[in-house]
Each structure stands twice: as C-alpha cells, then as structure tokens.
Amino acid sequence: MTDQDTSRFETDKDSSEQASDQEALASANTDVNQPEGVGGEGIGDVEAELAKLRSEMEVANDLVLRTQAELENFRKRSRREIVEERRYATLPLLRDVLPVVDNLRRAIESVADSNSFEGLLEGVKLVAAQLDTVLTQHDCQLIDALEAEFDPNFHEAISQIPSQECPAGKVVHVSQVGYRLHDRVIRPSQVVVSTGPPAESDE
Numbered sequence: 001m002t003d004q005d006t007s008r009f010e011t012d013k014d015s016s017e018q019a020s021d022q023e024a025l026a027s028a029n030t031d032v033n034q035p036e037g038v039g040g041e042g043i044g045d046v047e048a049e050l051a052k053l054r055s056e057m058e059v060a061n062d063l064v065l066r067t068q069a070e071l072e073n074f075r076k077r078s079r080r081e082i083v084e085e086r087r088y089a090t091l092p093l094l095r096d097v098l099p100v101v102d103n104l105r106r107a108i109e110s111v112a113d114s115n116s117f118e119g120l121l122e123g124v125k126l127v128a129a130q131l132d133t134v135l136t137q138h139d140c141q142l143i144d145a146l147e148a149e150f151d152p153n154f155h156e157a158i159s160q161i162p163s164q165e166c167p168a169g170k171v172v173h174v175s176q177v178g179y180r181l182h183d184r185v186i187r188p189s190q191v192v193v194s195t196g197p198p199a200e201s202d203e
Helices: 003-033 040-087 091-114 117-137
Strands: 140-143 155-161 171-176 178-181 184-187 189-194
Touching (some): 117 140
C-alpha cells in the first residue's frame, strides 16, 4: 500500500468516526428531549391532561368567587336584620303599654268632666293594675322585698332602723319597688333594714 492509499484510508476512517460521533450525539439529544416511553401520542395525552386541569381550576376559581360573594351578601343581610331587630325590639312592649296610656287619659278626662276625685282614684288604680299585667306579660317581675331577708343582689339599703316586729337583717320598709327581667335585675328595691329590737336603756 502506497503512502497515498494509506492517507486516503485514514481520511475515510476519520470521516467514518466523525459520522458515528454525530449519530451518537443526535441519539443522545433525542433521548433527552423525548423521555423513554413518551412518544408523540404520550405528549398529546399530557397536553390533554393539562388542558383538563386548567379547565377544572377555572371552574374551582369561579366557584370560590361565587361562594365569597354569597357569603358577603349573607353578612350584609344579617347585619341589616340585627340593626332592625335592635331598633324595633321594644315594639311589642309599646303596643301593650299604649292601652294603659289611653285608660289613664280617660281617667283624667272623666275627673275634668265630673270634678270627682273618687273616680280619678279608681281610674288610676285600674291603670296601675293594667300596667302590672303588661309588665308581667313581658317577664318583668316585681321584686318582693317587704319582710324578706336583706339581699344585696336584689335590695339597696337606704337606711337602718330598730324594729320590734322585724328581726335584724329583715326589710322593714320598701321605699321604691324593684323589678327584674327574667334573672337580671333592672333596678333593686330601695329598702329600710331592721336592726332588731331597740336596746333597752339602763335606768
């Protein structure tokens, strides 16, 4: 083999090795860009799954937004209802009190027409009884204090006096009647408390 043939052979060999290297590099790039087991159909399935997930996410976001809007509307409606209830909470009581006011006015008018104070007294007694009934209907109860044991939860002592009739610590006189609503005191009864029998003076 001549030197020229040897040179041509080596050139062909180098060209063949370069081509082989390029094919190996292209094959490696193909393996990187296209994972094993994922062909053209696999990529299409992934894209379809992504599109499905995007659609489900949009539906979920829309549901969240609508739920938030409904919740805010519920809060606003509840606040309005609470304000209305507080504003007109005394309406039932006032409806029951108005007839009492009417009867009191009738009693006053009857006295003005007849100049009879006996009629006024009877009318006032009737109105007072009717008003007590209205208070009872609304669970406003009178606090019984006379001759009861003094209780600071229901009574307010304004003075103390000795008494032969009432033992010490008992209420001997009620200056102002107290009332309570259910178990809550609206105002305590103002009372005078007995200190017991007066001390006997030494002769």
